[in-house]
Amino acid sequence: MTLRLERDGALARLLIDRPDRRNAMNQSMWQLLPTLVAQAMADDSVRVLILASATPGLFCAGADIDEFASHSGQESWRVANQAAIRSSQYALAHAEKPVIAAIDGDCIGGGCGLAMACDIRIAAPVARLGVTPAKLGIVYSLFDTKLLVDLVGPARAKRILFTGALINAEQALSIGLVDDLSTDPLTAADALAHTIAANAQHSVRSAKTIITRILDGQADDDDATLALFRDAFTLPDFTEGVAAFRNKRKPVF
Numbered sequence: 001m002t003l004r005l006e007r008d009g010a011l012a013r014l015l016i017d018r019p020d021r022r023n024a025m026n027q028s029m030w031q032l033l034p035t036l037v038a039q040a041m042a043d044d045s046v047r048v049l050i051l052a053s054a055t056p057g058l059f060c061a062g063a064d065i066d067e068f069a070s071h072s073g074q075e076s077w078r079v080a081n082q083a084a085i086r087s088s089q090y091a092l093a094h095a096e097k098p099v100i101a102a103i104d105g106d107c108i109g110g111g112c113g114l115a116m117a118c119d120i121r122i123a124a125p126v127a128r129l130g131v132t133p134a135k136l137g138i139v140y141s142l143f144d145t146k147l148l149v150d151l152v153g154p155a156r157a158k159r160i161l162f163t164g165a166l167i168n169a170e171q172a173l174s175i176g177l178v179d180d181l182s183t184d185p186l187t188a189a190d191a192l193a194h195t196i197a198a199n200a201q202h203s204v205r206s207a208k209t210i211i212t213r214i215l216d217g218q219a220d221d222d223d224a225t226l227a228l229f230r231d232a233f234t235l236p237d238f239t240e241g242v243a244a245f246r247n248k249r250k251p252v253f
Contacts, residue, residue: 005036010047010197012040017054022061030084034091048193052102059103060111092117102185116147121178122185123169130166200237200253
């Protein structure tokens with residue numbers, strides 16, 4: 001299977017497993033990814049999702065360009081492919097639980113889009129990142145482009161898109177395209193995920209909801225965000241957090 005979900009306690013790993021094509025995503029993989037994300041979100045035991053390669057030294061080389069070329073003349077396929085890619089990015093970006101990308105190799109085009117849709121990105125020092133539609137004569141969607149602009153700002157996004165150049169992991173870190181570097185990104189992602197999983201999940205998920213709303217243009221509270229704040233005081237996590245604080249112990253959420 002080229003894409004699979006593995007569970008490990010409070011963590012789930014969504015693994016890309018097509019090493020013979022450098023983990024390039026084909027249509028069936030784009031279509032499957034939202035289903036696997038939904039499974040992780042529906043599993044109450046899972047608190048954090050990690051997107052990674054099943055093969056060390058890889059992440060995702062992007063969309064399958066051979067598939068693009070062989071179907072480019074079919075409008076129905078182009079429409080379906082566009083919808084499948086968008087659904088994959090959207091599923092990650094709007095997942096209820098935190099999503100971490102462990103980037104252990106090239107992260108290019110649609111692969112970079114997947115990583116940008118995650119909440120946090122940890123890359124190996126040898127990783128290269130790039131968004132390369134200008135090298136192929138194709139166009140990056142508005143949703144993908146917004147993910148890039150939100151991370152690096154409009155000027156750097158323009159430079160990345162206009163040049164199609166690959167940047168190394170240090171450069172990606174310096175401009176905010178990735179958040180941390182590690183020689184073993186998956187192990188680092190696991191460690192971070194365990195830290196997140198140990199915290200109050202209502203707090204974590206509400207923070208993600210609010211940040212997503214801000215990135216989508218919301219500038220002030222509405223009834224839904226006010227309720228997130230107000231209702232937290234009535235939940236078991238608050239009771240446990242306060243009790244642990246008063247008793248000088250680690251909370252168990």
